[in-house]
Amino acid sequence: MSEQIISMQGICKSYQMGGETLNVLKSVDFSVNKGEFTAILGPSGSGKSTLMNIIGCMDSFDSGTYLLNGIPIHEAKERDLVKIRNEQIGFIFQNYHLIPTYTVMQNIIMPLLMRGEDRKTAEKECQEVVEMLGLAERLQHKPSELSGGQRQRVAIARALCSKPSLLLADEPTGALDQNSGAEVLRLFTKLHEMGNTIVMITHDLNVAKWAERTVRIVDGEVFEDAG
Amino acid sequence: MRFSEILHLVRLNLTQNKFKVLLTSIGIIVGAATIVIVIAIGRGGKADVAEQFRNLNAGAIDISYEQAQSSGFSFGGGGEGMSFPGGGNMPDFSGGNFTPPSGGDFIPPSGGERPERGSGEISGRSGFFSGFGEMFGGMFGGDGETKNTQKITLTTDDMDDLATYVPGLSETTISYTTKQDIYGGNIEETESYTVAGTLSDYADLSNLSLLFGEYLTDADNENKSKVCVLGYSAAKAIFGSPEDAYDSLVYIDDRPYTVAGVLAEQGTVEAGISADEAIFIPYATGIKYLTGSDISPTITVIAADVNDIQTVIENVKAVLASSYPDAEFTISDAGSKMEAANKSNETLTLMLIAMASIVFVIGGIGIMNVLFVSVKERTKEIGILKAIGGSRKDILLEFLLEACCISMIGGVLGVLVSFLVSPVISTFSIRMEMSVTGAVLALCFSLVTGTVFGFYPAWKASKLVPVEALASE
Structure with missing residues (x-):
């Protein structure tokens, strides 16, 4: 049996909306094996972003158990979650979420700096990723000086630099044109082939097709592989 | 991080x-x-x-006497005319005999003569008049005693008494000031200047430094010499420059005085004599030629230890009280100022x-x-x-x-x-x-x-x- 990176059992999440309880996730069971490239496919309002936030340890859940790389997230405290986000998860956001005032290099090495590494060591560690993503010429640029595709590559570089056990991508091609989107997805495939575990949230079936496994989420319930 | x-x-x-x-x-x-x-x-x-305050020594204590104003109808002072003594006493009609209505000792009225111990005092604090007297006493000063009704001129003898009987003094001096008409040098018409009669130690006690010449000496005072020391501004005003002033003659009250020295510039002073504008002459010379006995000198004593100033002041009061029992002297110390x-x-x-x-x-x-x-x-x-x-x-x-x-x-x-x-x-x-x-x-x-x-x-x-x-x- 392959090693599980994500193991969720009976995850429930609800919000209070004007006196009414909105059940966003209804006893979700979801698991991802190491090295898998999984797409979570769902329409707007299906709960996929909530699921992604919970997987990324950025949001709490009401009940259920969640093990990330064997770590019981349901028991973790805020301080532990900070460490887990930094060491276990590489985030790739739809809108890149780069810090506009920092250069490309400063953005990329930020997770390593957060970990307590010094600037020089961090830059050295990121060199390989930077070259692989073709960003070597752009390191001193600001995000505003880059194209959408380049920005997303910077975001991917930032996610990879910390050598996480899970790459978590939220609509990674949502803000890109078709070519740039395809370029990013090819990169994901390459990263998958290199052994990275990727979970990608998308509403687009064509994007989901790039993943080796697709999971549908509808009204807060997860259904295994539609394909 | x-x-x-x-x-x-x-x-x-x-x-x-x-x-x-x-x-x-x-x-x-x-x-x-x-x-x-x-x-x-x-x-x-x-x-x-x-x-x-730089011309003041931190341990300096100035003692002077101010006679109470006593012309016509006055409160709280004796002397001529009709007066009410200080608070807590019965009304006193100076020059006449007045017996307190109740409880008071009869004291002969004071009439402007030098007081003896206890003279001029009227005590009697009972009854209606007592309260009346206290009310007026509170309003017009006094301390249940008739104070400063006599003319007192502090002298070098008083200074010597203080030097002898007050412990903890390092130095004593006496000085006075008077306004006099001056001419000489470049002045075409007489001008009024402050003339200070001082002893030889005044310059040291007041931290005065000389630009030219020397300060007044004991011999100048003993011989009542007609010599003077000019303040910096006075020398400039009268002679054009301190150099020209030195060894020249200046006329004070029409008598020629040789300029024995010129002081260095002292700047504005808050207390004491403003040295820059003043002319300093020997103490005895001034009394002989300018003022006679009509002066209000200030005795300055220097406490050897500035921490003992209060004790020294008390002792000064006690020594002066033995000579002038009814007088209240104005005593101020430089440190307090x-x-x-x-x-x-x-x-x-x-x-x-x-x-x-x-x-x-x-x-x-x-x-x-x-x-x-x-x-x-x-x-x-x-x-x-x-x-x-x-x-x-x-x-x-x-x-x-x-x-x-x-x-x-x-x-x-x-x-x-x-x-x-x-x-x-x-x-x-x-x-x-x-x-x-x-x-x-x-x-x-x-x-x-x-x-x-x-x-x-x-x-x-x-x-x-x-x-x-x-x-x-």
């Missing part, structure tokens, strides 16, 4: 928002500049006081510092507001940092350091501004003594303001939930 990296991020954020930093720190700039200027003014005031002047100066400085503190609080509130806006603006950035592993401590420290840096920048600029502004303020005849202490204090105030007022926004930033921060627009 390493502290050096947080500092690096802070520097990055500040350098990319220079104008915002400047605007944010305006309150602190004003506050810091105010602190430095206020302290400089305070120090300047203190230096002024020190300068104005200096202390009072310094105290009022310190009060003013404290008040100004309080005002500067208010400016700081306002500046601090400004910083807090801007930081709140900054946190709002950078909510997404905070969310990103938290998503990629930024801890609460890192975020708190980053924003707090930003606040501290902004206020320190404000502090440094404020200190610079104060140094630029001080020459302008000095043109308004306000003396300023800029100091490192003032600058350091201003920087400390700035830092504290930044830390205190920056903490809350920084804490709010650190508490942001990453998913909510990322979702913010």
